Amino acid sequence: MFKELYNYRELLRTNVKKEIRGKYKGSFLGVLWSFVNPLLMTLVYAIVFPFLLRSTTPHYVTYLVIGILPWTWFTTIIAQGTTTFLSNAGIIKKVYFPREILPISVVTSGLINYLISLLIIAIFLICSGIGFSGYILYLPLIIIVQYVFSLACVFLTSSINVYVRDAEYIINFLIQMLFYATPILFTLDMFPARFQKFLAFNPMVTIINSYRDALFYQNMPNLKSLGIVFLACFAFLCVSYKIFKKLEKGFAEEL
Numbered sequence: 001m002f003k004e005l006y007n008y009r010e011l012l013r014t015n016v017k018k019e020i021r022g023k024y025k026g027s028f029l030g031v032l033w034s035f036v037n038p039l040l041m042t043l044v045y046a047i048v049f050p051f052l053l054r055s056t057t058p059h060y061v062t063y064l065v066i067g068i069l070p071w072t073w074f075t076t077i078i079a080q081g082t083t084t085f086l087s088n089a090g091i092i093k094k095v096y097f098p099r100e101i102l103p104i105s106v107v108t109s110g111l112i113n114y115l116i117s118l119l120i121i122a123i124f125l126i127c128s129g130i131g132f133s134g135y136i137l138y139l140p141l142i143i144i145v146q147y148v149f150s151l152a153c154v155f156l157t158s159s160i161n162v163y164v165r166d167a168e169y170i171i172n173f174l175i176q177m178l179f180y181a182t183p184i185l186f187t188l189d190m191f192p193a194r195f196q197k198f199l200a201f202n203p204m205v206t207i208i209n210s211y212r213d214a215l216f217y218q219n220m221p222n223l224k225s226l227g228i229v230f231l232a233c234f235a236f237l238c239v240s241y242k243i244f245k246k247l248e249k250g251f252a253e254e255l
Contacts, residue, residue, distance in 0.1 A: 019109035081154030152237035
């Protein structure tokens with residue numbers, strides 16, 4: 001896989017650029033939507049949920065932003081990645097290239113947009129008076145874990161969606177349910193201990209908490225939990241890639 005990706009590195013680079021530009025093609029604000037969308041979501045949640053959840057978390061808006069931005073990256077690439085083979089059916093049937101390029105391009109373009117939107121987090125950290133600490137150096141490690149998990153999901157969902165067209169809608173529903181099983185609007189200590197252990201099976205719980213540890217609470221992330229999640233996500237990536245390679249053989253016929 002790595003050899004083929006290296007040989008087709010120019011195509012990969014071009015496709016990543018196309019994903020970034022195509023997402024906002026024809027829009028007035030263009031790439032600024034990477035900032036506007038999360039800010040609008042944060043504004044709604046910041047107004048509504050403190051009353052519903054009776055949240056007493058200090059600097060709650062900053063707390064929300066740190067959770068919403070990585071979640072937006074995750075959900076955006078799942079939505080785009082699931083349909084990537086269907087969207088590129090024409091070129092898949094006409095030209096040979098490593099099909100891995102399409103899912104990788106989606107996840108990588110999402111990563112670039114997320115890195116740009118980190119400016120929003122920086123602004124909120126400064127304006128809230130929280131500032132920065134040396135624990136921000138753990139940020140690349142957390143991003144890598146999320147990238148691996150996201151890529152594993154996209155390899156699996158995009159492959160299945162070629163054969164089962166209803167999968168797109170089922171996956172979107174499951175992602176919406178997963179939102180409420182991830183501590184974005186709330187803290188885990190709001191739940192009994194037995195529910196906290198159950199929620200911990202969701203990799204995004206550890207990932208979001210790690211972002212908040214490094215940026216909001218300015219503590220060292222739980223490296224043991226993060227390491228376990230990384231190993232689990234890497235194993236998931238290997239399995240989903242193997243499924244992708246097996247299903248890939250029939251892509252041209254199904255598309």
